[in-house]
Amino acid sequence: xxxxxxxxxxxxxxxxxxxxxxxxxxxxxxxxxxxxxxxxxxxxxxxxxxxxxxxxxxxxxxxxxxxxxxxxxxxxxxxxxxxxxxxxxxxxxxxxxxxxxxxxx
Amino acid sequence: xxxxxxxxxxxxxxxxxxxxxxxxxxxxxxxxxxxxxxxxxxxxxxxxxxxxxxxxxxxxxxxxxxxxxxxxxxxxxxxxxxxxxxxxxxxxxxxxxxxxxxxxxxxxxxxxxxxxxxxxxxxxxxxxxxxxxxxxxxxxxxxxxxxxxxxxxxxxxxxxxxxxxxxx
Numbered sequence: 343x344x345x346x347x348x349x350x351x352x353x354x355x356x357x358x359x360x361x362x363x364x365x366x367x368x369x370x371x372x373x374x375x376x377x378x379x380x381x382x383x384x385x386x387x388x389x390x391x392x393x394x395x396x397x398x399x400x401x402x403x404x405x406x407x408x409x410x411x412x413x414x415x416x417x418x419x420x421x422x423x424x425x426x427x428x429x430x431x432x433x434x435x436x437x438x439x440x441x442x443x444x445x446x447x
Numbered sequence: 448x449x450x451x452x453x454x455x456x457x458x459x460x461x462x463x464x465x466x467x468x469x470x471x472x473x474x475x476x477x478x479x480x481x482x483x484x485x486x487x488x489x490x491x492x493x494x495x496x497x498x499x500x501x502x503x504x505x506x507x508x509x510x511x512x513x514x515x516x517x518x519x520x521x522x523x524x525x526x527x528x529x530x531x532x533x534x535x536x537x538x539x540x541x542x543x544x545x546x547x548x549x550x551x552x553x554x555x556x557x558x559x560x561x562x563x564x565x566x567x568x569x570x571x572x573x574x575x576x577x578x579x580x581x582x583x584x585x586x587x588x589x590x591x592x593x594x595x596x597x598x599x600x601x602x603x604x605x606x607x608x609x610x611x612x613x614x615x
Contacts, residue, residue: 407555408488408492408565408569409555409557409561409565410555412565412568418568419565419568419569420568420570423491423568423569423570427494428494429491429492429493429494430492431492432492432493432494445554445555446485446489447485447488447489447554447555447556447557
């Protein structure tokens with residue numbers, strides 16, 4: 343656990359860089375995390391996935407699986423991997439300011 | 448000695464990562480196929496490159512008309528904790544398979560056809576084993592569209608170069 347500066351805002355993150363407090367998140371922080379993780383600019387399609395992840399987590403307390411991400415976010419699996427090549431669920435969660443998904447699927 | 452310590456410390460500061468896995472699925476039962484698919488999907492979710500090589504009865508997982516009918520092996524499976532003779536009762540395998548599928552659906556694990564599609568769409572490459580294909584007299588026509596090609600063991604090793612091989 344440590345405090346770091348993302349887009350000039352001090353935020354608490356875990357060892358892998360996931361925000362520890364969902365209320366420290368905003369769109370500028372999201373852009374900052376995206377840039378640091380190899381996505382220079384978040385497109386509307388990225389935002390669709392990031393918001394879906396975040397809203398689902400805030401509603402249910404767990405991040406959606408890649409399966410439900412593909413079925414319900416409005417972005418199909420193939421495109422998810424194009425948008426987030428280093429792992430859609432993990433990266434969208436990180437950018438969305440929620441904990442790393444724990445499920446195996 | 449100091450040099451050794453320094454290089455050791457250096458190694459500690461940069462944790463090793465897995466960049467690529469090549470998974471072999473060699474069994475045709477439900478419990479034989481799922482672990483390999485879960486590992487392949489899990490690799491892609493971590494941004495790890497994944498190849499899946501289906502061999503022997505594992506080929507059923509990518510065969511049209513068969514991959515929707517995969518069953519739990521109820522005979523000779525000590526993990527079920529049931530006498531083998533009970534496992535052999537007609538319909539028993541069907542029942543256990545249905546129960547297990549229901550449990551899997553609960554934790555969001557897709558049925559095999561959907562899982563093959565998910566793994567294929569995630570960018571994992573699926574291959575059929577040439578020796579088995581020849582043995583069972585099969586062609587590409589027998590496989591689902593996610594299968595990239597039929598390859599020999601030698602080609603499998605070529606493709607697996609630089610990664611980890613996992614046999615299931």
